Amino acid sequence: MNSQNTASKPELVLEAGRAERQYWQDLWRYRELLYFLAWRDILVRYKQTFIGIAWALIRPFLTMVVFTIVFGKLAKLPSEGVPYPILVFAAMLPWQFFANSLSECSNSLIGNANLISKVYFPRLIVPISAVFVSFVDFMISGMILLGLMAWYDFVPNWRILTLPLFMSIAFAASIGVGLWLAALNVEYRDFRFIVPFIVQFGLYVSPVGFSSNIVPEQWRFLYSLNPMVGVIDGFRWAILGGESKIYWMGFAISLGIVILLLLSGIWYFRKTERTFADII
DSSP states (O other): OOHHHHSOOOOOOOTTTHHHHHHHHHHHHHHHHHHHHHHHHHHHTTTTSSSSHHHHHHHHHHHHHHIIIIIIIIIIIOOOSSSSHHHHHHHHHHHHHHHHHHHHHHHHHHHHHHHHHHHSSOHHHHHHHHHHHHHHHHHHHHHHHHHHHTTOOOOOOOEEEGGGHHHHHHHHHHHHHHHHHHHHHHHTTHHHHHHHHHHHHHHTTTTTSSSSSSSHHHHHEEEEEESSHHHHHHHHHHHHTTTTTOOOOHHHHHHHHHHHHHHHHHHHHHHHTHHHHHHH
């Protein structure tokens, strides 16, 4: 009876060159491992801890307060016809998701070194699972935005239905840059010091505390080379409605950069993937 059950189960045969020939099939075959890694990290972060959930709320909220005071009260920048806290937090959501994804992805391979060095599976699963963990933070932080909308009696219009489209672009940007950083961090451990600088610098060169519409027209093209500009503008366009506008040429540029980062990130990750187990 046992022999019949064993014979009926599909077997995974490891053979030379399999990773090259059936990599994408194996990525789907090992999808449960992606769920397991993401769920494990979520449990570690939130189970039996209050500060884990609270930090996901406190950090973006305090950043929003600072930006509202500096840019909204002191600098008196335009708010596109909505309360300034909502303007800021509509941008904080995708930015925090992107920033958290970079931090999690850059250390994901090193943090799973024992698994990578002992078991075969498509290594792409590890950084992608880190992005899903950051998405949980995104969902928790979204409660602050809902609270702000209720406080200011703000109701979004039909554009909110397009939010999943811009969320998918944010996913692509996070995975693309995250794959680069994850692979580079394995080869050059100094990158763990560079990632916080990238995140901090990116916060100030992205339109988080202000509307990108204040950027002079002659600089809009160059400014749109930042892939998060298109993502943030898309989130604001979908959430704020009303006077919120998208510089569609700049959005197309940002989208093109995101696609380039995603494809090149996959290419570089796959190129260096075979050496991870030896280096780690």
